[in-house]
Amino acid sequence: MLANSNVRIERIVSRGHVSPSGFWYDQDQAEWVLVVSGAARLRFENEATPRELRAGSYVQIAAHRRHRVEWTDPHEPTVWLAVFYC
């Protein structure tokens, strides 16, 4: 949707997708992500329980803060708007 040297914006659609067992995202850029529709559970490695996200929920993820998607709603697409930035 947008990409320049400082910012990249992506629309991501999850259809019941979850991160593979044991997989963690570990990103060089910070990310700000909004759930536009659907629902998800996002787990940070240093937190015991996942965060419950629904339409309108957003999370700021520092660079290299390890996280994974534990669940997305299997009944409807979960649409994310992700902003990656430095």
Next chain:
Amino acid sequence: MLANSNVRIERIVSRGHVSPSGFWYDQDQAEWVLVVSGAARLRFENEATPRELRAGSYVQIAAHRRHRVEWTDPHEPTVWLAVFYC
């Protein structure tokens, strides 16, 4: 929703709001804006007719590209997600 030195993210709600007659936004930062819900008409100074935006529409606005909001839906709130960046 987010602010650092490179990026600022804002949620804006327009309830039938339009820019005052003769007013143009003229911003130092570039902006990427998404209509999350509702509908709007966004006019650029160098374009004869406004762009029709509805839920899911997005526009990239270069710094200092003059623009104005000519119309937002009077019947429901128009929710914008605006990302300002360098």
